[in-house]
Amino acid sequence: EIVMTQSPATLSVSPGERATLSCRASQSVSSNLAWYQQKPGQSPRLLMYGASTRATGIPARFSGSGSGTEFTLTISSLQSEDFAVYYCQQYNNWPMYTFGQGTKLEIK
Amino acid sequence: EVQLVQSGAEVKKPGESLKISCKGSGYNFTSYWIGWVRQMPGKGLEWMGIIYPRDSDTKYSPSFQGQVTISADKSISTAYLQWSSLKASDTAMYYCARSPGRTNRFDYWGQGTLVTVSS
Numbered sequence: 001e002i003v004m005t006q007s008p009a010t011l012s013v014s015p016g017e018r019a020t021l022s023c024r025a026s027q028s029v030s031s032n033l034a035w036y037q038q039k040p041g042q043s044p045r046l047l048m049y050g051a052s053t054r055a056t057g058i059p060a061r062f063s064g065s066g067s068g069t070e071f072t073l074t075i076s077s078l079q080s081e082d083f084a085v086y087y088c089q090q091y092n093n094w095p096m097y098t099f100g101q102g103t104k105l106e107i108k
Numbered sequence: 109e110v111q112l113v114q115s116g117a118e119v120k121k122p123g124e125s126l127k128i129s130c131k132g133s134g135y136n137f138t139s140y141w142i143g144w145v146r147q148m149p150g151k152g153l154e155w156m157g158i159i160y161p162r163d164s165d166t167k168y169s170p171s172f173q174g175q176v177t178i179s180a181d182k183s184i185s186t187a188y189l190q191w192s193s194l195k196a197s198d199t200a201m202y203y204c205a206r207s208p209g210r211t212n213r214f215d216y217w218g219q220g221t222l223v224t225v226s227s
Contacts, residue, residue, distance in 0.1 A: 001170075034213040036153075043203055043220055044145075044153065049213040087153055094211045095167035097143070097155040 002026050002093050006086075006100035012108040015078050021103045023071040023088035031067045032092035038102075039084045047086075048073065075105075083107050110134040112142075112204050112218035119224045120194050127190035128221045130204030137185035138162040141207040143214060144178060144189050148200045158207065159187055194225045 003026040013019045023033065031051040036044040046055040048064040051071055061076040075082055088100040115129040130142060143158040157168040161180040168178070180187040187204060202221050205214035 032211055036214075038153075043217040044205075044214075045217070046213055046215050049215075055213075055215065089153075089155075089213070091207075091211055091213055095158060096169065097158075099145075099153040099155060102152045 001096060002029060002090050002098050004088055004090055004098050004100035006088055006103045008103060009101070010104045010106060012106050013078055014108045015080060017078055017108075019075040019078055019082075019105055021073040021075075021086055021105070023066075023073070023100050025069045025071075025090055028068045029090040029092035032090060033064075033066070033071050034089045034091065035064060035073045036087045036089065037082075037084045038087065044087065078105075080107075110206070110216045112206060112216055114202075114204060114218040114221045117222040117224070119226070121227055122196055122225055123193050124225075125190070125192050126194055126223065127188050128202060128223065130187045130189075130218050132185045132187070132206065135206075138182050141209065141212075142180065142187040143205050143207055144176075144187075145203045145205060145214075146172075146200045147203065147220075153203075156189070156202075161185075161187065194223075196225050196227075198223060199225045 005024045007022045033051045035048040038044045052064045063074045085102045085104050087102050111133045113131045141158050144156040146154045156172040157178045159166045159178045161182045177190045204218040206216040
């Protein structure tokens with residue numbers, strides 16, 4: 001099983017600042033990585049796939065990078081609606097998909 | 109508009125059986141995989157398994173193999189997740205999600221079904 005490790009567990013950032021979230025895979029997943037956002041009481045929402053492709057309707061302030069085992073999600077200028085939990089997911093190892101444990105992005 | 113609509117919340121006793129559903133609309137149901145994801149209270153997302161409704165090809169995470177059954181009825185565009193004997197540890201929110209294919213992301217998610225198992 002590919003283990004996905006996200007860091008940090010909690011990230012405190014002020015509105016308007018940049019946030020950088022990390023995700024590491026225990027073995028290469030190529031670019032087969034997605035990022036999801038989950039707000040309290042809501043379903044997860046796809047933000048990014050293919051490591052760096054924004055999903056439909058996702059603002060340009062969200063960007064993704066990386067390949068192999070190291071990935072980053074960057075939010076360039078945090079808005080109030082961006083404070084949520086973020087999960088990475090590898091889908092390279094069909095059919096054994098795995099999620100990271102999540103990073104909670106909170107208001108500083 | 110693509111939608112995945114899940115069945116409502118359930119409260120069950122240990123040992124009881126349960127089948128929850130996920131109905132797809134706004135797209136060709138048989139051309140996409142449907143996955144199931146568990147989220148225990150206050151915890152992260154866990155991938156359980158996935159089914160291709162066109163031919164019912166089904167894959168399970170080893171953690172859930174033998175614990176649940178995933179099925180689909182393409183005639184009514186609905187996927188299912190079922191338990192034959194619930195445990196208290198099955199208490200969780202369960203999400204269905206659509207995937208465009210093998211080795212692919214989940215692009216649309218259902219609203220979730222809360223399952224509570226308590227004596």
